[in-house]
């Protein structure tokens with residue numbers, strides 16, 4: 001950075017957006033604004049009224065460090081330690097997958113089916129039991145606890161470090177009292193009698209070969225275990241389908257996020273499970289398959 005002109009907010013943003021673009025960011029201006037707002041301890045919108053202000057030395061030092069890490073490929077969500085999901089703010093660390101907008105379709109599918117039950121006159125007195133398998137930062141469990149009246153949620157993850165993040169997010173959102181957190185392999189560690197009205201999951205579904213082709217930003221920074229399922233990409237889903245069929249109450253629903261590439265394979269896996277009835281796949285706004293839904297007979 002040239003030392004001759006003053007480093008105003010506007011100039012810092014222009015220079016940094018250009019620098020991050022050269023270092024491979026797809027959203028360089030947005031990244032620059034988010035990181036500068038973080039360094040200054042203000043909102044991104046507040047920067048727009050400060051373009052001609054000169055940044056303080058301490059702010060520039062903090063900003064420079066964030067920009068350095070961003071240019072190395074660290075995702076913005078990890079630098080900020082937060083990501084929005086379903087209009088709520090969640091803490092994220094390198095131990096959890098960064099919440100993706102696609103996963104909101106799982107929440108929508110769940111809330112739609114809960115509404116259907118209410119319309120069908122199913123009593124709302126008995127708490128609905130909901131499991132979130134592979135909870136990560138806890139987004140699905142917390143949305144279920146917040147938005148499903150009378151829900152009792154079980155959030156499971158194989159990673160204790162992810163569970164610690166999920167617990168802190170649940171506490172931040174006042175949902176900790178309605179969620180039980182369990183370390184375990186899918187549903188296998190639950191007591192034999194545990195059953196659920198709904199099971200939601202965004203399981204690992206990337207194949208080994210797809211993982212090798214992922215963007216460096218994802219491959220080098222997000223937890224491999226959150227992404228990769230095995231050679232086919234459907235290995236975790238295969239086990240989950242069998243275990244969910246055992247644990248769902250009659251008429252209960254399983255919602256699994258998938259990638260459009262494995263939709264046919266996942267539908268075939270569910271079709272082979274005689275205890276489940278396959279329903280329509282939820283598509284996103286671009287028409288891509290996102291959530292495979294099935295129901296216990």
Ligand SMILES: C[S@@+](CC[C@H](N)C(=O)[O-])C[C@H]1O[C@@H](n2cnc3c(N)ncnc32)[C@H](O)[C@@H]1O
Pocket residue numbers: 096097098099100103133134135136137138139140156157158159162184185186201202203204205225226227236
């Ligand atoms: C794709 S991430 C989803 C995280 C979060 N639900 C979300 O949507 O952002 C998958 C999560 O499943 C967890 N996981 C992977 N294999 C598992 C297994 N066998 N049993 C339980 N959790 C598992 C990972 O640790 C990771 O947190």
